[in-house]
Amino acid sequence: TPRVFSGIQPSGALHLGNYLGAIRRFAAMQDKGMETIYCMVDLHAITVWQDPADLAQSTRTLCAGYIAAGVDPEKSILINQSQVPEHAELAWVMSCVARMGWMKRMTQFKDKAGKNAEKASLGLFVYPALMAADILVYHATHVPVGEDQKQHVELTRDIAAKFNHDYGVDFFPLPDPVIEGTATRVMSLRDGSKKMSKSDPSDASRINLMDDADTIAQKIRKARTDFDALPSEAAGLEGRAEARNLVNIYAALSDRTLDETLGEVGGLQFSEFKPKLAELAVAQLAPISDEMRRLLADPAEIDRILAAGARRARDITGPILGRAYEIIGMIRS
Ligand code: TYM
Numbered sequence: 001t002p003r004v005f006s007g008i009q010p011s012g013a014l015h016l017g018n019y020l021g022a023i024r025r026f027a028a029m030q031d032k033g034m035e036t037i038y039c040m041v042d043l044h045a046i047t048v049w050q051d052p053a054d055l056a057q058s059t060r061t062l063c064a065g066y067i068a069a070g071v072d073p074e075k076s077i078l079i080n081q082s083q084v085p086e087h088a089e090l091a092w093v094m095s096c097v098a099r100m101g102w103m104k105r106m107t108q109f110k111d112k113a114g115k116n117a118e119k120a121s122l123g124l125f126v127y128p129a130l131m132a133a134d135i136l137v138y139h140a141t142h143v144p145v146g147e148d149q150k151q152h153v154e155l156t157r158d159i160a161a162k163f164n165h166d167y168g169v170d171f172f173p174l175p176d177p178v179i180e181g182t183a184t185r186v187m188s189l190r191d192g193s194k195k196m197s198k199s200d201p202s203d204a205s206r207i208n209l210m211d212d213a214d215t216i217a218q219k220i221r222k223a224r225t226d227f228d229a230l231p232s233e234a235a236g237l238e239g240r241a242e243a244r245n246l247v248n249i250y251a252a253l254s255d256r257t258l259d260e261t262l263g264e265v266g267g268l269q270f271s272e273f274k275p276k277l278a279e280l281a282v283a284q285l286a287p288i289s290d291e292m293r294r295l296l297a298d299p300a301e302i303d304r305i306l307a308a309g310a311r312r313a314r315d316i317t318g319p320i321l322g323r324a325y326e327i328i329g330m331i332r333s
Contacts, residue, residue, distance in 0.1 A: 230268050
């Protein structure tokens with residue numbers, strides 16, 4: 001049976017890319033009746049320095065974001081990674097299965113570590129082994145993510161296959177990345193060649209889920225574009241990264257394909273299109289940020305939700321980790 005797992009790091013503010021590329025799709029898969037498990041990956045967050053007070057706060061904010069965007073803690077299992085210790089335990093096993101050479105090919109590590117890879121934490125390097133464990137410790141089959149995480153899910157498949165092969169078992173299913181829709185790679189509002197990211201120093205480059213209506217409208221008004229009217233067919237977006245990005249965002253927010261969207265907005269100037277986009281973004285995001293604020297007013301309730309999620313998760317992860325240890329030959333008495 002299909003089982004869905006995905007995760008988001010509780011570091012920095014949630015932005016439109018996280019919402020369109022991930023959370024909103026998580027809620028949709030849940031509502032299709034699939035078995036869904038969604039995670040705040042606090043152990044991943046500490047691969048770069050996090051202030052302890054900020055980490056707890058960001059984790060609760062992320063939990064509120066999930067719920068406000070439609071992830072229902074009754075229908076889905078909603079967990080914080082460090083509260084389900086089997087993730088970290090299986091991560092060790094996976095780091096023994098994975099090869100150095102595989103890890104060295106991960107583009108996210110190269111991007112994040114930059115030129116000074118010697119100074120990066122060891123955790124940042126082995127991060128994909130923990131991500132593989134997150135997925136495999138549930139025997140998850142489907143992993144909805146944005147485009148930037150595709151390589152990590154493919155690595156997870158390689159690790160699972162090598163485990164199965166090395167131990168002569170058919171134990172871990174190979175999970176499929178699920179990367180669909182027009183917003184699998186939302187780009188920066190300031191530079192159409194860079195993805196929208198929590199770590200971009202320019203706040204104007206992204207729309208944060210908690211931004212107020214004026215801020216959202218202003219960021220869209222100032223978003224970089226070219227000077228031509230919008231085309232009425234997708235081919236007309238060739239070589240126009242910024243225009244393509246804004247149209248993709250509009251399409252995703254209004255739940256339509258790129259062609260349908262261009263059918264509506266083709267021919268408009270940016271001075272006409274941007275206010276429409278801002279209005280749509282505000283209409284969709286304002287209820288979410290209001291609900292997040294309401295949920296965050298009661299942090300104890302969020303902590304109860306996470307505790308309950310962890311209990312449900314461990315009913316799944318305990319037996320799978322136990323069986324993996326048995327397969328490896330570890331004493332289980
Ligand atoms: P993270 O926290 O960087 O991002 C969370 C999710 O948001 C997606 N995303 C985007 N989608 C579209 N456009 C963007 N500009 C954009 N920016 C981010 C990401 O693709 C992701 O789906 N390693 C993961 C977290 C993780 C995980 C997992 C995911 C840990 N374990 C297991 C799936 C399964 C990460 O750092 O995502």
